Amino acid sequence: MNQTPIGLGPAISFITLGVIDLARSRAFYEAMGLQAHSRSNSYVVFFDVGGQVLALFPRESLAEDAASVPGSTEATITMSLAQNVSSEADVSTLLQRAVSAGGTLLREPSSPPWGGIRGYFADPDGFAWEVAWNPGVSIDAEGRVAIREEA
């Protein structure tokens, strides 16, 4: 009956940078040696970095996605970290744990246009964390994620 409580780790799944100009940023990171994942498009760019994804997302899209709770946008969100979990239920469990620990709820769990379920919390300094269950992303036992190729 003693299950490990749902927490952060064993690995951080995504680091998402909210960028002003997606094409400019994509070109920069490609020039730095990273290769964009085939599922990148004109809305979002993904780079696989060692079982983790570095994502580029327009800054307004990120801020809009991250914070829907009224009053939660006092600080502009320019970056988020994501913890992907392996079930829908774990999304709300982990968000509740964050609130109990002193974090702030930014978005209740809901479905984004790209599928799955996600919610957001902020840590004590306002850093935004997404908690996501996403069937388009695989997670191995070490917490390493991979974006699935298109079917």
Place this chain on the structure above:
Amino acid sequence: MNQTPIGLGPAISFITLGVIDLARSRAFYEAMGLQAHSRSNSYVVFFDVGGQVLALFPRESLAEDAASVPGSTEATITMSLAQNVSSEADVSTLLQRAVSAGGTLLREPSSPPWGGIRGYFADPDGFAWEVAWNPGVSIDAEGRVAIREEA
């Protein structure tokens, strides 16, 4: 003669959050299930997360460490990503590549008080990246880092 040029990847080494109150943030992340590394202290806190380190560092210390080039601090730096490399020479090579790619130099390579060599660049949106050679951090072939235990 065709060596792979020094670039970002294969993994991001550190994610450093610049926090207001180190004890408060440490308590929050511990309550979220992460365990602080034994080398954490009253100046910095490290959490191993899947071959990567989530670090908490006082916000002023981070901003001071990241930007020493005059005029480079127009945007407040609250977070940094780090790419650890395996030789001192690679630090300046990777910083030069970032500048060639359209990034901005924030700090020329120099020695921080904790050893090794590090410099910083900003990407086109001002996100700060540290490039570090640090003998206190091991890096495996997949780019996974680990803070060495104290001798």
